[in-house]
């Protein structure tokens with residue numbers, strides 16, 4: 001198990017955004033500072049440590065106050081149940097990614113990307129539309145000693161270009177985002193990519209179009225609104241009907 005005493009991450013980080021994110025981060029966790037990030041092992045994936053929020057609403061308020069502008073919710077400061085399931089599955093089945101070019105779509109904290117790198121992927125790219133997520137992914141990759149390329153772009157209009165494996169943890173979290181993700185997943189599958197989703201059953205995974213590979217029963221650390229959610233699955237598309 002890696003230890004995280006000291007602050008080796010500080011010398012390895014670059015952007016002003018990362019410095020803003022990490023300014024109040026504690027490493028290892030110290031006395032409660034509820035609007036801060038804490039380096040935390042991920043419950044279902046203790047191989048990975050992430051900068052996570054103690055209270056993401058308070059963190060969000062602080063970041064908005066510092067930025068002086070409204071910001072998207074800091075989804076990157078939570079290890080979502082779908083991402084935890086998918087990262088666990090990839091680490092337990094490394095042949096899925098080993099030696100392959102992997103895209104972690106809707107990467108958030110970078111959890112799934114880091115797991116793919118640990119499992120032996122040839123190259124890992126993490127994509128998210130939130131620039132704060134990109135800063136967090138880079139900080140988390142550094143802290144875990146992994147190299148992850150990052151893209152701050154919505155890639156859902158395409159088919160995943162030449163990525164051989166596409167992973168997406170908790171990408172079906174509302175109707176609007178699911179409406180972008182599902183056609184993308186279908187196009188990627190149809191050109192031959194391996195596509196895996198992690199999903200805790202939020203109601204946006206169309207029955208019959210996604211097959212369950214495994215389900216974990218865990219008391220996971222999720223978003224505050226996930227409350228007692230304790231089941232999370234890994235899914236793969238099965239039908240060309242996903243394509244539009």
Ligand SMILES: C[S@@+](CC[C@H](N)C(=O)[O-])C[C@H]1O[C@@H](n2cnc3c(N)ncnc32)[C@H](O)[C@@H]1O
Pocket residue numbers: 075076078079080081082083084105106107108109110111112127128129130133153154155156168169170171173177180
């Ligand atoms: C619920 S979080 C999941 C994060 C991570 N995969 C996990 O499981 O912990 C969803 C993420 O999707 C990102 N997102 C939303 N729409 C997106 C899009 N069109 N392309 C890429 N990322 C997107 C959000 O910014 C957010 O970071």
